[in-house]
Amino acid sequence: MNFLDINQVSGNAVDVLRTDSAHIPGRLHEGQDVEKSASSFSEMVIDALNGVNDLAQESTALTEQYIINPDSVDVHDVTIAMSKANLAITLTKSVVDNAIKAYREIINIR
Numbered sequence: 001m002n003f004l005d006i007n008q009v010s011g012n013a014v015d016v017l018r019t020d021s022a023h024i025p026g027r028l029h030e031g032q033d034v035e036k037s038a039s040s041f042s043e044m045v046i047d048a049l050n051g052v053n054d055l056a057q058e059s060t061a062l063t064e065q066y067i068i069n070p071d072s073v074d075v076h077d078v079t080i081a082m083s084k085a086n087l088a089i090t091l092t093k094s095v096v097d098n099a100i101k102a103y104r105e106i107i108n109i110r
Contacts, residue, residue: 052088059085 059081066073 055085
């Protein structure tokens with residue numbers, strides 16, 4: 001079974017095409033702008049961290065509102081907000097710890 005046509009290969013470069021509509025659209029090219037993808041990755045990480053921070057602040061605000069005026073907030077909303085914030089912080093901590101662990105393993109490869 002042949003997956004590649006001889007005309008698709010030139011040196012060590014092969015055009016990668018989207019084969020499923022669920023995959024990311026477009027082609028990967030050798031001259032792709034690396035700085036653009038690096039900045040978009042950093043923006044994605046910052047947006048994710050800001051989302052975790054927003055969940056924590058929302059949880060804190062609901063808790064404070066519940067302490068000040070218990071009748072204005074449903075206790076279930078406070079509990080749900082606290083659980084969301086706790087899950088987001090725990091997941092973020094896990095991802096950061098694993099990234100640091102992977103970085104240390106890469107550094108220690110000899």
